[in-house]
Amino acid sequence: MNYLSVENISKSFGERVLFENISFGINKDQKIAFIAKNGTGKTTIMNIINGIDEPDSGKVVMRKEIKMAFLSQVPDLQDELTIEESIFASDNPILKVIEEYEQALENPADEEAYQRAFDKMDQFNAWDFETQFKQILFKLKLEDFKLKVKSLSGGQKKRLSLAIILINRPDLLILDEPTNHLDLEMIEWLESYFAKENITLFMVTHDRFFLERVCNEIIELDNGKLYQYKGNYSYYLEKKEQRITSENASIDKAQNLFVKELDWMRRQPKARTTKSKSRQDDFYVIKEKAQSRRKENQVELEINMERMGSKVIEMHKLVKKFKDKVILDSFSYDFQRGERVGIIGKNGTGKSTFLNLLTGTIAPDAGKVVTGDTIKIGYYTQSGINPKPGQKVIDIIKEYGEYIPLMKGRTISAGQLLERFLFDRKKQHDYVEKLSGGELKRLYLCTVLIQNPNFLILDEPTNDLDIVTLNVLENFLLDYPGCLIVVSHDRYFMDKIVDHLFIFRGEGQIEDFPGNYSDFRSYEDSIEPTKKELNSVNTEKNSWKQQQVQSGLSFAEQKEFQKTEREIKDLEFEKSNIEKQFADASIADADIEKKASELQAIIKKLEAKEERWFELSAKMEG
Incomplete structure (x- = not known):
């Protein structure tokens, strides 16, 4: 059954054409990932599907009875409502029944009202529904129902929006980067939830584990054309490689034929026969094919790393607390040359605080950090770039110099460097505030690397970067000779580039695990679940209705x-x-x-x- 059809849509901004004549459909039970490079219109297509934006041409047709929900990167919530009120604000009839029951519990004197509410819970089979939505809220760490939306962090708002959508169980769910602002535990739960639920999905995500385990189809927008792959991420990679190889072989064949036909065209007499006219028409088709070789335009990363001495960074008995919350408790560590550390842990366990202590951004309560004389730190933070009003892309790079030093004594101009990071000459003179989220991250990465650090710290570097840029960044980091620390929720990224992990357990507990994320996950899964995990949600085994009856x-x-x-x-x-x-x-x-x-x-x-x-x-x- 077809839920939604995108028919020949096009979109331009001024002279810049994002896409033309794009068509595809979303059918029941499909779990589709949409892949494209940053700046080619992923979010615009999502907004058009959801009626937030209009295409220049074409249309989107949706089946009338279908209920659709959209999780955007910017949550749409009412600041004055509490978490509980936000959940009950939807038009879901079962939620209305549960809300009525909750209100009846507040007024025990009115037994008649309570009985009516209790009977409705039976009538609508709302007990199991309540159990399910309590589980969702627990998994997304939204247990304090009385908190107002305006007091929530950006991550909490994203989780609340996700919870509301999951609780209402739409027929079609559109997701724009659903794993951003979720910790690894939540991501893995969401991954498992989507994989087992009969729900139709259309999503943009850079999380390749998520793509591998959840999606059964991938649609790629590549060089203005749409390609569809009936499989998961591994299948997509295999088939895309075959497609490109086949395309290049076809282009090579056309180029050989083009050379022959060009020679014939040059020798052609002025007199035209019907036969020669047809061959001339074919020549122009062959010429177009011969000149259609792909423009890969990949990010080129290069670094002239500062020489590193024997002493790197030493952390001696560090203590850090915020009131009663312990972040570090007499923590010591001596970083070695070439070390590659991944940092994982739940949100709020102190990962960013640890990095700020390491870089001297904040001071410890006790202990000290000793940094070697030759160490030059490059720190890619979650806060990103802070441009001045009216600042252009080229101005950001020129703050570091008109010419940037590269390896072996070479230099490169600010404009040439930006071209390596996929900012063409026209884009370089755009205002920074016009850039997409992924373009901003790419520009920020450029500013960190051109300072030639030998100790590189990356705090959530994969958020908003497209998969193509992620692959280039991974390959660069694999060859990076300096020290590397990465905080990331991207499991694929962590597996590829780190040698060991710091596991932040909370309350000042930090474990040094000898392996990558998949090694750690296998180790954790082999351990018997703790009593706390078994009893964490009372409602996971028995519904409230069953507890009352028994x-x-x-x-x-x-x-x-x-x-x-x-x-x-x-x-x-x-x-x-x-x-x-x-x-x-x-x-x-x-x-x-x-x-x-x-x-x-x-x-x-x-x-x-x-x-x-x-x-x-x-x-x-x-």
């Missing part, structure tokens, strides 16, 4: 049990907020006594609620 609680006690759980969460949240205020040195002396009284009252209520919860829980288990 319990020994009365009708009123069931209501009380549900309500008590909610009240405990709210009280814990209030307690945490007041404790944070005490940790803030700016709190006024006049408020200290008042806040202390409030805290004591909350603790007393919390203890009473917890005691009652244990009583009901014991009765339920009995």
Whole structure:
């Protein structure tokens, strides 16, 4: 069944043609990845499909009854809503039933309203649905339902948008870089979820493990033409290589024929016969084919690395805390020449803080970092490039000099260097704010490498880079003779270029693992799951409905049990907020006594609620 058809769409911006006469379809149960180089119109095509943008020509036709959802790179959420309110804001009828039930739990005196809500939960089979969406929120680390959208980080907003889409289960899901801002644990869960669910997907992603394990078809926009491959990423690589080899062989054959036909054309008499006229027409077809060899235009990376002495960087008993949160606890390490380290860990475990300590951006609470005299650090951060207003692409590079030194005493002009990074002469004079996300990253990478570092730090370098540029960067890094530290959620990238890993476990725990990411994953999977993992989500084994039916609680006690759980969460949240205020040195002396009284009252209520919860829980288990 066809869900959506893209029919002969074209798009230009001024004189720049992004694409012309592009056509393809999306059918039920297809899981399609869309691959193209940065700046060739991937995001524009996504926006056209979703009605955010209009094509210059052509159209998009969607089956009327199909429900479609779009996860963009910039989440569309209402700042004043909480996480819970954002989820219930959709028009999903089952979510409305669950919301009504949640509200009934807040008012235990109205038994009739509770019974109605309880019956509706049965009628709509909402118990299992509630279990599923609680699991999704847990996996995406969105457990504090009371947080407002405006207080969330960019990564949390992306995860909330993803959660809302997954909970509503659309027929067709359009995803623009779904793995950005997710840690490795979340990426692997999402990968598994998409691989097993009967859901139709159309996505742009640079995550090649994701492409390999989730997608069953790949559409590539290459040199203005569309190519379709019925398989995963490995199949795509194999068939693309065959296609290019075949195309080049056909072009070589046409070039040989072109030389012969050109000689014939030059010897042709002025008198034209019907036969010679036909041959002349064929000549121009052969000429076009002969001159159609692919323009690979790959990024060319080169570095004149500074000489490195015997001392690299030494970290001696480093300690770093933010209030009660421990990042490093007496950590020591001596980096060696040519070392290649990958850093992985959940968001918030201190990976970026570690890099800032290493580079001297922030100071440790105790211990010291000793950097060798010959070490020159190149630091590619997540914050990226910060252009001045009205600054052009060429101006960014000229800040480092009109001419840039290369290996063996050679130099290159700023313009020539930008051409190596795929910024043609016209693009070099564009304003920086006009660049796409991938182009900005490519320009930023250029500014880091032209400083010729011998100790290179890359913090999430793969976000927004296209697969072609990623392959070039990987090959460059494989030959890079200096020290390399990489923080990345791109497992394919990590496997290819690092020799060992620092695993950030949180609470100051850092493990040095001797292998790449796939080695680490195999090791972790071989270990028996911990008790915490087994019990992390109570609802993963039993739905709320089953727990209530099997319990020994009365009708009123069931209501009380549900309500008590909610009240405990709210009280814990209030307690945490007041404790944070005490940790803030700016709190006024006049408020200290008042806040202390409030805290004591909350603790007393919390203890009473917890005691009652244990009583009901014991009765339920009995």
